[in-house]
Amino acid sequence: EVQLVESGGGLVQPGGSLRLSCAASGFTFRNYWMHWVRQVPGKGLVWLSGIKSDGSDTIYADSVKGRFTMSRDNTGNTLYLQMDNLRADDSALYYCIKELSQDFDYWGQGTLVTVSS
Amino acid sequence: QSALTQPRSVSGSPGQSVTISCTGTSSDVGGRNFVSWYQQHPGEAPKLIICDVTERPSGVPDRFSGSRSGNTAFLTISGLQPEDEADYHCCSHAGTYTSGYVFGSGTTVTVL
Numbered sequence: 433e434v435q436l437v438e439s440g441g442g443l444v445q446p447g448g449s450l451r452l453s454c455a456a457s458g459f460t461f462r463n464y465w466m467h468w469v470r471q472v473p474g475k476g477l478v479w480l481s482g483i484k485s486d487g488s489d490t491i492y493a494d495s496v497k498g499r500f501t502m503s504r505d506n507t508g509n510t511l512y513l514q515m516d517n518l519r520a521d522d523s524a525l526y527y528c529i530k531e532l533s534q535d536f537d538y539w540g541q542g543t544l545v546t547v548s549s
Numbered sequence: 550q551s552a553l554t555q556p557r558s559v560s561g562s563p564g565q566s567v568t569i570s571c572t573g574t575s576s577d578v579g580g581r582n583f584v585s586w587y588q589q590h591p592g593e594a595p596k597l598i599i600c601d602v603t604e605r606p607s608g609v610p611d612r613f614s615g616s617r618s619g620n621t622a623f624l625t626i627s628g629l630q631p632e633d634e635a636d637y638h639c640c641s642h643a644g645t646y647t648s649g650y651v652f653g654s655g656t657t658v659t660v661l
Contacts, residue, residue, distance in 0.1 A: 476655040479652060493649060539594040
């Protein structure tokens, strides 16, 4: 059974940093692109970033480019999102997602990030 | 990258059909065969119900179907069931390798 379990969310002050993690199991992690998507409760989904299966390439939405860094550990089956210079509008539920041929076939339950003073 | 345009809400009675539109541009929805739809019940993570514009993943009921005309994709739910009450989100590859993906604004389906 595919499982994606996010962690690392919490309350942080504006300008601060957080590192999200996503523990993956139930599939061959090193073979798949992975992504992060966020959602303000009650609002739509927003794609943030993706990372190639071997970690050699990453892509980002303009809204987070230069502030967020995505990485992965294929030995430990873990995905990361380093978030720096956080703003109030970064407050959201952050989902870790597995990609299958340009579709997002498995989602974690999300970790909540709140940016507030 | 602007969000794809979806109606805020649609509603129907049990057994009826409803259709949700998802409008983008020729660079995303109209130009790529990578349009997907996700169902999200309150408090839950989204679930993939349509991939590659028209394909249904294993286990998804056949009352869900996808289509496209020009720059607009459609999700049709035929024979609406109470458990279909949820939010529905479309998504498209944004057209180039570095542009990633773009989601729709989301549509709430209410079963009357």
